[in-house]
Amino acid sequence: MSDLKGLARAAQIYRGRHERAKEIKAGGGKVAGYFCCYPPLELMTSLDYMPLRILGDMNEPLTEADTYLPTAMCCFYRSVLDTAMKGRFDFIDAFIGAHACDGAERVSYIWKSYLKSPCSFYLDVPHTNHAASIELFKKQLMYLGEELEKTAGKKANREMLKQAVALHNKQRSLVRRLYSLNKGDPPLMSGSEILQVLIAIMCIPAVEGNALLEEVIEEVKVRAGGPKQRKGRILVWGSLIDDIALTGLIEDCGLNIVIDDTAIGTRSFWVDVDETEDPFDGLAIRYLDKVVCPRTFRDTKQTRMEDLDNRFGYLKKMVKEWNVNGVYFNIIRNCDIHGYEIPELRDYLEGIGLPVLVIEQDYSTTALEPLRTRFQAFAENIG
Amino acid sequence: MLYKAGLDIGSVMAKAVIMDDRDILSYSIRPINGNFAAAAGAVLEETLAKAGLFLEKLDVIGSTGLGASFLSCPHMEITDVACQGRGINYLFPSARMVIEVGDQSSRVIKLTEKGKIADCIINDRCAAGSGRILQIIAKVLRININELGGLSLKSTNSVRFSTGCSVFAETEAISRIAEGTKMEDIIAGLHYAMAIKIYGMAQKAKLEDICAFTGGGAKNLGLVKMIGETIGKNLLVPEEPFITGAIGAALMALEKAGSPC
Amino acid sequence: MEEKKKKKSSAKTLQTAREAGYFGKKMLAGTRQAYEEGKPVAWSMVDWWMGSTITKAMGIELCYPENYGAFCASVRKAEPNLDYAESDGVPNTICGYARNCIGYTRKLKENNFIIPEDSPSGGMPKPLFLLACGAVCDARYKWFQSLGRYMEVPVWTLEFPQTGVNEYFMGDNKKDNIKFMVQELREFIAFLENLLGKKMDWDNLSGKLDTFFKTHELAHKVDLLRKSVPSPAVCTDFWSIMIPHLYMPEDPEALDFYQRVYDEVKYKVDNKIGAIPNEKYRMLFGELPPWHTLGIFDEFAEKYGVAFAFESWNYHVPSPLPDDERYGINDPLELIARYSYHKFNEHAQVAREQCMEPTLFTAPYMKFVKDYKADGLFCHPLISCRPATYTLMHVRNLLMEKFKVPSVVVEGDIVDLRVFNEEEAHSKMEAFIETMDHYREVRKKEGFEW
Amino acid sequence: MFFAGIDIGSTITKVVIKNEEGILVSTAQPTGAEHRRLAHEVIKGALKKAGLTFDQIDFIVATGYGRINVPFADAQVSEITCHMRGVSWLFPGVSTVIDIGGQDCKGIKVAGGRMRNFIMNDKCAAGTGRFLEVISDTLGLKLEDIGEISLRSDNPAGVSKTCTIFAEQEVLLRLSEGVSVEDILAGLHKALAGRIHSMVSKIKIEKDVVITGGGAKNAGLCKYLEERIGFPVLIPSEPLITGALGASILAQEMAAKTSADEQVKKERKLEAVTFFDKED
Numbered sequence A: 001m002s003d004l005k006g007l008a009r010a011a012q013i014y015r016g017r018h019e020r021a022k023e024i025k026a027g028g029g030k031v032a033g034y035f036c037c038y039p040p041l042e043l044m045t046s047l048d049y050m051p052l053r054i055l056g057d058m059n060e061p062l063t064e065a066d067t068y069l070p071t072a073m074c075c076f077y078r079s080v081l082d083t084a085m086k087g088r089f090d091f092i093d094a095f096i097g098a099h100a101c102d103g104a105e106r107v108s109y110i111w112k113s114y115l116k117s118p119c120s121f122y123l124d125v126p127h128t129n130h131a132a133s134i135e136l137f138k139k140q141l142m143y144l145g146e147e148l149e150k151t152a153g154k155k156a157n158r159e160m161l162k163q164a165v166a167l168h169n170k171q172r173s174l175v176r177r178l179y180s181l182n183k184g185d186p187p188l189m190s191g192s193e194i195l196q197v198l199i200a201i202m203c204i205p206a207v208e209g210n211a212l213l214e215e216v217i218e219e220v221k222v223r224a225g226g227p228k229q230r231k232g233r234i235l236v237w238g239s240l241i242d243d244i245a246l247t248g249l250i251e252d253c254g255l256n257i258v259i260d261d262t263a264i265g266t267r268s269f270w271v272d273v274d275e276t277e278d279p280f281d282g283l284a285i286r287y288l289d290k291v292v293c294p295r296t297f298r299d300t301k302q303t304r305m306e307d308l309d310n311r312f313g314y315l316k317k318m319v320k321e322w323n324v325n326g327v328y329f330n331i332i333r334n335c336d337i338h339g340y341e342i343p344e345l346r347d348y349l350e351g352i353g354l355p356v357l358v359i360e361q362d363y364s365t366t367a368l369e370p371l372r373t374r375f376q377a378f379a380e381n382i383g
Numbered sequence B: 001m002l003y004k005a006g007l008d009i010g011s012v013m014a015k016a017v018i019m020d021d022r023d024i025l026s027y028s029i030r031p032i033n034g035n036f037a038a039a040a041g042a043v044l045e046e047t048l049a050k051a052g053l054f055l056e057k058l059d060v061i062g063s064t065g066l067g068a069s070f071l072s073c074p075h076m077e078i079t080d081v082a083c084q085g086r087g088i089n090y091l092f093p094s095a096r097m098v099i100e101v102g103d104q105s106s107r108v109i110k111l112t113e114k115g116k117i118a119d120c121i122i123n124d125r126c127a128a129g130s131g132r133i134l135q136i137i138a139k140v141l142r143i144n145i146n147e148l149g150g151l152s153l154k155s156t157n158s159v160r161f162s163t164g165c166s167v168f169a170e171t172e173a174i175s176r177i178a179e180g181t182k183m184e185d186i187i188a189g190l191h192y193a194m195a196i197k198i199y200g201m202a203q204k205a206k207l208e209d210i211c212a213f214t215g216g217g218a219k220n221l222g223l224v225k226m227i228g229e230t231i232g233k234n235l236l237v238p239e240e241p242f243i244t245g246a247i248g249a250a251l252m253a254l255e256k257a258g259s260p261c
Numbered sequence C: 001m002e003e004k005k006k007k008k009s010s011a012k013t014l015q016t017a018r019e020a021g022y023f024g025k026k027m028l029a030g031t032r033q034a035y036e037e038g039k040p041v042a043w044s045m046v047d048w049w050m051g052s053t054i055t056k057a058m059g060i061e062l063c064y065p066e067n068y069g070a071f072c073a074s075v076r077k078a079e080p081n082l083d084y085a086e087s088d089g090v091p092n093t094i095c096g097y098a099r100n101c102i103g104y105t106r107k108l109k110e111n112n113f114i115i116p117e118d119s120p121s122g123g124m125p126k127p128l129f130l131l132a133c134g135a136v137c138d139a140r141y142k143w144f145q146s147l148g149r150y151m152e153v154p155v156w157t158l159e160f161p162q163t164g165v166n167e168y169f170m171g172d173n174k175k176d177n178i179k180f181m182v183q184e185l186r187e188f189i190a191f192l193e194n195l196l197g198k199k200m201d202w203d204n205l206s207g208k209l210d211t212f213f214k215t216h217e218l219a220h221k222v223d224l225l226r227k228s229v230p231s232p233a234v235c236t237d238f239w240s241i242m243i244p245h246l247y248m249p250e251d252p253e254a255l256d257f258y259q260r261v262y263d264e265v266k267y268k269v270d271n272k273i274g275a276i277p278n279e280k281y282r283m284l285f286g287e288l289p290p291w292h293t294l295g296i297f298d299e300f301a302e303k304y305g306v307a308f309a310f311e312s313w314n315y316h317v318p319s320p321l322p323d324d325e326r327y328g329i330n331d332p333l334e335l336i337a338r339y340s341y342h343k344f345n346e347h348a349q350v351a352r353e354q355c356m357e358p359t360l361f362t363a364p365y366m367k368f369v370k371d372y373k374a375d376g377l378f379c380h381p382l383i384s385c386r387p388a389t390y391t392l393m394h395v396r397n398l399l400m401e402k403f404k405v406p407s408v409v410v411e412g413d414i415v416d417l418r419v420f421n422e423e424e425a426h427s428k429m430e431a432f433i434e435t436m437d438h439y440r441e442v443r444k445k446e447g448f449e450w
Numbered sequence D: 001m002f003f004a005g006i007d008i009g010s011t012i013t014k015v016v017i018k019n020e021e022g023i024l025v026s027t028a029q030p031t032g033a034e035h036r037r038l039a040h041e042v043i044k045g046a047l048k049k050a051g052l053t054f055d056q057i058d059f060i061v062a063t064g065y066g067r068i069n070v071p072f073a074d075a076q077v078s079e080i081t082c083h084m085r086g087v088s089w090l091f092p093g094v095s096t097v098i099d100i101g102g103q104d105c106k107g108i109k110v111a112g113g114r115m116r117n118f119i120m121n122d123k124c125a126a127g128t129g130r131f132l133e134v135i136s137d138t139l140g141l142k143l144e145d146i147g148e149i150s151l152r153s154d155n156p157a158g159v160s161k162t163c164t165i166f167a168e169q170e171v172l173l174r175l176s177e178g179v180s181v182e183d184i185l186a187g188l189h190k191a192l193a194g195r196i197h198s199m200v201s202k203i204k205i206e207k208d209v210v211i212t213g214g215g216a217k218n219a220g221l222c223k224y225l226e227e228r229i230g231f232p233v234l235i236p237s238e239p240l241i242t243g244a245l246g247a248s249i250l251a252q253e254m255a256a257k258t259s260a261d262e263q264v265k266k267e268r269k270l271e272a273v274t275f276f277d278k279e280d
């Protein structure tokens, strides 16, 4: 363990994402790598698996991916598979793929075909939130539990699960507190700092993550000099961002990222798991219905406006609370899930007077520089 | 004695060889300069002259490349992938994989022991990764294309290029120059970007132990070294990489013609 | 340039295939007529689990934007729609069918829902609702959802479980999945009943299912006949004759038609008449075809003697439901659920034996390659479709590793003509012939049957 | 007071010097490999033309691709904003700006002098002015002439390749096949206009449309674009300089905003900066 604290510690973990996991493994612990925000962390934690979010690497040139995936595929998951084929995740004890989107689904399959972990499971996630879907999803979670138990050497009982739920709910509330520090002007944290903290806590056990979050909150709360006051207070919406090269570029151009709705950011943490009698009920409802991501189809409403409010209303709230004056749509190229939403959401937000910047990016740090002009022009136009 | 000629009328270079039953008698290479028909005629004539032969003496002529159809005398057109494969097989019978960096495309060809194509990966939708960028960059740096390789070998700190568009790579290079980056680091960076692209292609076809490298790009020793290091193999490079396609064309023309009449 | 233009549509080798275009026209004309008569019409995805049969049993006429996209592409009239969709902000990387449909719907709306004059094949009328589908692909529910931008009609998404190979065999998973599907179907029927204000006519549904299964059975028999050497029919035939079984299998005319297809193919098999004159190579085609340039397959046949013996897992009907799964099932919805789940998972066992994932889009090829004695696979990765493209490289690797069957990869698109390079396809194919020769020898040496 | 805008484009460097009344001088010259020395030289050239000295300039805004390489600029602004401002100043009724530059092409939506939306090509050079340069080079024609020549054709040749690099080869092939230069050029211009049009359509093209940037100097391209757009477009008399003009207008605004004590001029020196040297 390191003696760094707070943000410095977060930055350290961010840079060496798998170090803590490997330490834990060396100490006899187990690590479960998972895709996206759908596999329930509580299940892993309760069975003493340390959950590790599987991410790509924007700095790594793609050399292996094209052998397994066509170029028309989501750039993020291409990178994920590329690094995995190079052995970056060879140490994990369990692999949990998920049907988050087509990209995640097919890469889960391909991963399972070529990389054999001691335990692996593909979690099917229905696209609708009907009662039947939640029931089916609950069953899938139970199968996941069964599969993990085989290698965990123990069974998860209700009590253990409930404890894990409480632990992770605490993490969620801490993350929300962290974001709330950005409500004022200037915001207390930069988007890059938040990103580092979030990635850090996705790469260490929940207990340590909670301690880290508390340290960071204490450190930041009393800050005099946070990020610069800038004209742009933006909301980032869309496909995930997992490298500060991108957030750094955005902030460099005169924009503060004060809040986001992406899969590394708020989406993974915004809502709690209800403490239900059967913990699996709470998990199924939370992960399938309450996590808001355009990958889940929500039945259409009577009118279009009602439908849009139903799908995007929460963004309006975020905009208000964080006093946002511009929105950046971060679209990883070939991301269908977010791609289809662009025209609708753009009009919706412009309708409440927010300028919107849409960029389709290639998930590669080398391709970032040409985006500078766009962010700069956007910044010049805000406020 | 049978005499066969092979022509490879590429996009920038016209290449010709004349062979007898066993050996290469002569070859010649000249730039196309926009006139395919003229270049094809001239390069053939030149090669004939070097070999001391006349057109009538040739039993068969095989042609390949983008401009093959501009050849005016009777000839047999053959696809360039097959020609490169056969040409390399003639020069390096042990090679099981050919990497070719031409002007318009880069290719990875997997060969059978007979020099037939076992697999082939072509990058030709977009010029990114093709040999053309070498010419462009030489022009930008105001040096001769022959100097690129030597210079890049001096680099100690190559820049990271985005593997993007050849046209944009040019502007990227310009701005690096403006920032004061050393010329050799720019070139090395470019070579690295190309090497990565080629490595990805080679992986698709499953890398083989014995690889040859040909096409105009193989004239560039810096690129040869970089690709060799990136894929972790020693590359066999023909003495004259330009003419492998032409050699293949000559060989295949004979095969296809059966016994000539 | 102009005079060199290649032929774009295919001549087709079966007489019945040449007649199949009738069904596409019938479908569209049927919906337009119903619309004019004030009857309900809807747009549907190819749903593979008979949601459309249920819809039709409720008296709703259906047309299929995916089919319409393929049609627009085949007459090379899709580009204006694609442009029009892109100009509204959708990325040009999303599904070509979707962009065609979004562009079309935008025009339809701007014309006050009177079908624009210049719409290919007469166009699709405004729907009462949209039947989206969660099977196979995200585009197929996101795209209908996004049409809300142009018309306020409800979207219903029929969800389809997608199971991993090991997961398929776990505990009661299969039962759970089928139970879920039955529940979803019930909700769907409730939605329809509510929308139309009338009850489901169960007898009508049963009657339709009856024809449905008969049509499918014949279609499956045709598939089996195609195992013969030389190939009695090729991919371009199939992409025509599939229209009735994919879109209107419950139509008695479709059943009749399939009887004729069967007879024709059977005759050719019995008399060893090949679809192409000089079959030298047998290839598989993976997955969605370049609708705008189907003529290219005729050229391959002519130039190299390549017969595309079998193709596109996802368009084919499944084998009939095994008796033990069918026996004693009285609830038509359960039958539908079982049959559909069977379509997606019938190859799970093959996948398990080969230690590979997924069943979808991949495992079937492990069977096809043997059954149809394939020398090679033609992969057609699409620029705009990920679901049917994702696994192609994977299939390519697997076929080589396990069966020593090589593949050629030619990138293109279903609809977007602008990204398909014919010359490239030809030169790759030419080089690929040698490759197939080589692996034939390798297979012989290693003791494969073909 | 005097204000300068300097636009270091990927291809051409432009300077505009203005005062409160209007433009005093404008210059344009090729951007070489050495932006920094260039910036310093072009501004000197422009100053000389205007009969001014460096110290007389109150505020300098740099824009364009090389804007960060202008050490003596007081501020840097992106070329998107600058083009938008420059064009709005020339054509107050503008709603859509299409800027065809050397290595990028942009569409900008303007309302009431403010930017509403923009779009820019990425990754591929196929829809940019660079395409025309490469082609004119291949054909051995002057860049200034190819537009006019293309208008002489009534049978545009089909062009199947989009990639700039490959299009060049296709041109050579067509030539060898005996297709006339006019027809080839017409085909290429049409294809380019098509690509630009479909990109800019994404932000909805509305009247008034102004085409600017170096590409607007190409009459053929403008005509084919106009055909695609379906109604007449406007073209500034000197389309190259709208970016620099916008920068100079912003310079004026920024100077006005800067408070009096800040006006005590910042240390700003006009001198050549060391730059890359071949011999090292």
Ligand SMILES: Nc1ncnc2c1ncn2[C@@H]1O[C@H](COP(=O)(O)OP(=O)(O)O)[C@@H](O)[C@H]1O
Pocket (backbone or CB within 6 Å): B009, B010, B011, B012, B013, B065, B101, B102, B103, B104, B130, B131, B132, B133, B134, B135, B145, B146, B148, B215, B216, B217, B218, B219, B220, B242
């Ligand atoms: N002396 C040289 N050193 C390094 N590279 C060269 C040299 N001459 C040519 N090239 C490269 O070779 C390419 C031409 O290769 P070639 O195989 O002849 O292509 P093509 O067959 O399309 O004409 C040029 O684009 C250039 O990049």
Ligand SMILES: Nc1ncnc2c1ncn2[C@@H]1O[C@H](COP(=O)(O)OP(=O)(O)O)[C@@H](O)[C@H]1O
Pocket (backbone or CB within 6 Å): D008, D009, D010, D011, D012, D013, D064, D065, D100, D101, D102, D103, D104, D128, D129, D130, D131, D132, D133, D143, D144, D145, D147, D212, D213, D214, D215, D217, D218, D240
């Ligand atoms: N006289 C001219 N006639 C036609 N085209 C021209 C002319 N001058 C410049 N161009 C075109 O303008 C482009 C440069 O435009 P410019 O707006 O200056 O770009 P940048 O700002 O990137 O340097 C060149 O690529 C060329 O295509």
Ligand code: SF4
Pocket (backbone or CB within 6 Å): A074, A076, A077, A100, A101, A102, A103, A104, A239, A240, A332, A334, A335, A336, A337, A338
């Ligand atoms: S970026 Fe898009 S395609 Fe990729 S994982 Fe996210 S939702 Fe899926």
Ligand code: SF4
Pocket (backbone or CB within 6 Å): C066, C095, C096, C097, C098, C136, C137, C138, C139, C140, C288, C384, C385, C386, C387, C388, C414
């Ligand atoms: S499978 Fe492909 S072609 Fe079909 S709807 Fe999905 S994205 Fe489109």
Ligand code: SF4
Pocket (backbone or CB within 6 Å): B125, B126, B127, B128, B164, B165, B166, B167, B168, D123, D124, D125, D126, D162, D163, D164, D165, D166
């Ligand atoms: S990116 Fe560049 S090299 Fe690639 S197609 Fe476009 S112009 Fe050509």
